[in-house]
Amino acid sequence: MPLLYIYGDEQVIGTGVSSPSTESFPVLIRKELAGLWNVQSKGYYGWGTSSLYFNYENDFAEYESTESKYLYLVEGKQDIGISPYDVNALNQFTRRMTNAGWNVILSTAYVTAGRWATPWIERYSIINHAIRNISQQWGARAYVDIAADPGFSSEGNPNLLDGIWPNAAGCQIIADISIPVIRSVWEADGLA
């Protein structure tokens, strides 16, 4: 059974929803794909892509013999909002995972509200431009354009808790827009 590994920061854990075991977007994706795919997820509170990069041995080495493996990376609260060099980190993360046999699906970083919005939005535009236009050169198979969804494209939207984390409605949106992209990659690989 092919593997889909949803990986990233605290959004993946379900920070922002009251019941992570039922409302987080990885759980919703898993429910939708149950029976056909082995869907795993792991997230780290406060970790950026630069930190996740060094986690290969901990989280991915066990899947080296898995033939068909897909990685869906959702991160944007740590590096992408903060570091001017997030593009380098995402580039190297994608290349490393691709070289290790993973099919990498990225996601754009979505706008936030409140005190984080001003410094982050400009950087989001830079990283999202790279995800949309350059990431295929890094080896990425596709990207989920969360930032372009009307539910996430405006400041102060109702789908985020504290202007940062997707709440239950936000997680449903992320799941709804992620699944078609994931399926399209699988279809291209003859796996759907």
Place this chain on the structure above:
Amino acid sequence: MPLLVIYGNSYVAGVGASSVALSFPGRIRAGLTGYWDTQIVGRSGNTAQQCYFAMSDTIIKPYATTSDKWLLFYEGTNCGNQSTYPKCYRQLTLDLISAGWNVIHMTTATPQPGIASYYGILQGNKIIRNDYAAWGAKGYVEIANDPIIGSYYNNATYYPDAVHPNDTACQLYADLCIPTIRQLASNYYRGLP
């Protein structure tokens, strides 16, 4: 004249000191004036991992043609709760050495016991002490074991904001760093005081 780049987080940027000149990198620069070209590259909030992914553009490329180059690295404060950071230190060291740098690490001052970053920093410091030579680093400056500035927990005299070293503490940081830099470099530069 050899180049020394002091690289890392807000401590390196001078947060906590009343000016860059009075920060610990500024004091190192003053102490080595005439013998070293000292540059300071610090950014508040940076983790070691973010430093790693920034160093190609901020460190390696700008000094690609410099022959005698040393880097003093300070972080750990912002990534102590992330178990991957010792691996990052190792890779950062290896990549810098490949680019022709001599690397000196610093152990990280510790926060209060009981929080995740405390245990992470303890472990990271232990790995720095044990593994720096295996990574190829020239040495390290022992900050964490210093009885005065080794911890910023409940140490308002030297860390008034509970994280960043003030002017007095920065002098102590510099007092620990300068002899280590001189000693390590004396093996390479005859007559350098």
